[in-house]
Ligand SMILES: Cc1cc2nc3c(=O)[nH]c(=O)nc-3n(C[C@H](O)[C@H](O)[C@H](O)COP(=O)(O)OP(=O)(O)OC[C@H]3O[C@@H](n4cnc5c(N)ncnc54)[C@H](O)[C@@H]3O)c2cc1C
Ligand SMILES: *[C@@H]1O[C@H](CO)[C@@H](O)[C@H](O)[C@H]1NC(C)=O
């Protein structure tokens with residue numbers, strides 16, 4: 001008991017609410033989704049350890065977030081709408097699934113807090129403590145526990161939690177976590193038929209599986225893949241030998257596997273490095289902790305896809321809960337799930353890196369030709385034939401305001417009209433590294449180990465890097481894996497490379513610092529269906545095809561505006577909840593709500609030196625730029641004809657546009673700001689997002705300037721290279737995939753040259 005109080009105390013007053021440890025088991029990777037098939041078994045056993053009274057309180061919370069309400073008057077609702085309005089959030093198995101997800105995805109302190117609050121709510125006294133006088137009644141028994149309160153009162157209590165910032169128990173945090181979970185589970189849970197009971201009512205449909213390659217027998221990477229999660233000792237050893245690798249059982253708890261190059265991570269950086277180095281004739285091994293999926297595996301179901309393809313199932317955030325961090329974790333990394341925007345490194349950024357940061361590579365013809373090679377390999381096309389609804393509205397709004405819109409090239413064919421690439425590209429048309437660079441690598445005998453997590457880089461006493469120690473996810477592989485190589489490449493992405501290097505003993509102070517995240521703030525606008533030609537849905541069509549740059553009078557870019565795609569579950573969990581009725585109303589409008597984001601090339605810095613522990617501080621300039629971008633996004637939505645627009649601030653800040661004077665709009669916009677996160681002591685807070693992480697092990701012209709040298713090699717260990725987004729000297733300011741791949745291309749070409757000269761033959 002005392003111990004729990006201490007940990008709750010630590011949780012309340014320390015910075016570690018949302019800290020996450022990404023070990024395989026906690027990752028939820030063991031929760032039996034071998035493929036991304038939907039469907040929940042009805043006889044599922046839960047292991048969350050919540051008591052039945054905690055579940056009862058949780059159900060009462062769910063019911064208050066999503067209460068049954070009457071359909072709007074004169075609306076003549078369809079049967080599905082009628083049942084959506086009358087449904088409530090407590091229906092089984094929603095509370096059970098929430099408890100399970102909490103335990104699987106949140107740190108123990110957060111689970112403890114949730115359990116404590118739910119336990120208190122299950123008693124009268126506890127309810128009084130947590131909710132105050134609102135639980136009094138004039139009649140016997142005078143005080144009620146939470147689940148006995150009527151829905152109105154429960155709703156008021158939640159509204160109050162959303163705004164409290166002075167309470168001893170961190171109710172606002174509890175509100176944030178519970179609200180996120182309730183809506184995430186409610187709108188992503190699927191039944192045996194991969195259907196969710198509310199999808200029809202809210203007009204959501206998982207993209208029909210047209211154009212699926214159904215040649216299940218051969219997957220593009222089959223020749224080179226070893227899915228360790230499916231193997232045992234005997235089958236594993238045999239497979240490794242089959243792939244042409246030397247493996248020894250050292251009987252010291254390790255399998256030794258020999259190769260020329262070992263690469264950690266198979267994303268944008270790792271994929272390119274694997275292709276280049278295997279193409280130069282070296283035996284390459286890629287170690288990837290995620291799993292391998294090919295187009296026919298993708299269910300496109302939001303819940304299972306997020307769970308399997310994203311770091312921490314998409315529920316990763318900064319320690320203060322202010323920024324939701326999206327990052328891919330699967331074969332292909334971010335490139336398997338990203339939004340396909342393929343933008344070359346802007347000229348001014350290249351100049352800044354080459355001249356001011358003194359990294360010659362970025363000024364060379366080699367880098368430019370690398371960008372061409374990259375765009376060619378991932379099949380970038382410029383002129384899409386049919387733009388989706390959200391991008392159309394962005395374009396229209398800009399046009400009406402006389403603003404410039406740029407078309408964004410896609411690494412997919414011109415008629416790639418597919419809004420589900422964020423759950424893996426079902427058509428196989430979008431070119432992630434899993435369908436391009438890694439295929440090239442495998443053709444050149446590279447071997448990819450999946451379900452395999454690098455734990456430590458091996459550095460000998462002469463400061464020579466000798467490979468990587470990794471753990472296979474399978475419990476029937478009883479040894480750790482020691483990959484012995486001449487060259488080692490860390491490409492686990494900007495959130496993983498620094499923790500790996502730090503835990504391997506590297507000490508350069510830039511490692512794990514200067515993390516840039518391209519923070520975004522979101523705006524929304526609702527466009528009722530008017531005419532058939534404007535009647536698209538927000539989740540259809542190429543995800544990012546248009547872009548507007550907000551510039552200062554001096555022409556400097558302050559923010560870029562693009563569209564954001566979100567399935568109904570992510571949308572509902574981020575959208576500000578002000579009342580149960582409002583949320584149902586907004587969800588019914590979901591297909592016609594356009595989300596735009598304001599993104600800044602951040603100068604603010606973050607830190608990540610331990611897995612999953614991400615800190616980030618906004619500076620004033622970035623906040624101001626985010627605000628300017630957000631205001632512009634709202635103007636664009638209004639001018640495109642939105643009936644109502646708003647931000648994602650907790651109080652549901654919004655504006656109806658009917659009969660609006662421009663002075664009203666400006667007054668509204670004055671009030672729009674880059675407010676704090678859920679831990680701030682302000683009345684208003686919001687959640688920021690980040691899908692682009694960079695710079696956490698930046699290149700520098702000397703040890704005082706960067707964590708690795710201008711060739712990407714560690715200052716502290718010969719033969720150890722970093723080859724992912726973390727080497728970028730600053731934030732890029734535009735979607736970074738092409739930049740990361742081009743940088744990786746240049747770094748790995750140089751590695752190959754050095755290897756040919758025998759530099760790493762010792
Ligand atoms: C939702 C989303 C949308 C995006 N949209 C776009 C877009 O439209 N355009 C664009 O340009 N960019 C986009 N991005 C950004 C882009 O995808 C990333 O910047 C890019 O993938 C980063 O490349 P990387 O090589 O640094 O790391 P990643 O691509 O993230 O790859 C890292 C890989 O390493 C693995 N790994 C990590 N640690 C270990 C370990 N210890 N052992 C083994 N394996 C490990 C991870 O599982 C992961 O697969 C998007 C990102 C997201 C998340
Ligand atoms: C759940 O537990 C029961 C009893 O222990 C067992 O019989 C059943 O097979 C389990 N169901 C699943 C899906 O694991």
Ligand SMILES: *[C@@H]1O[C@H](CO)[C@@H](O)[C@H](O)[C@H]1NC(C)=O
Pocket residue numbers: 063068087088089090091092
């Ligand atoms: C909410 O749903 C549950 C389970 O379906 C049901 O028992 C309960 O009565 C419902 N609550 C209301 C207020 O309708």
Ligand SMILES: *[C@@H]1O[C@H](CO)[C@@H](O)[C@H](O)[C@H]1NC(C)=O
Pocket residue numbers: 382383
């Ligand atoms: C795309 O369209 C632009 C403008 O219409 C044109 O200049 C360009 O050549 C086209 N690009 C390709 C690859 O067709």
Ligand SMILES: CC(=O)N[C@H]1CO[C@H](CO)[C@@H](O)[C@@H]1O
Pocket residue numbers: 378379380381411412413414428429
């Ligand atoms: C430039 C181009 O169109 N590249 C490729 C894009 O993807 C399609 C579909 O796979 C390919 O056919 C194109 O060659």
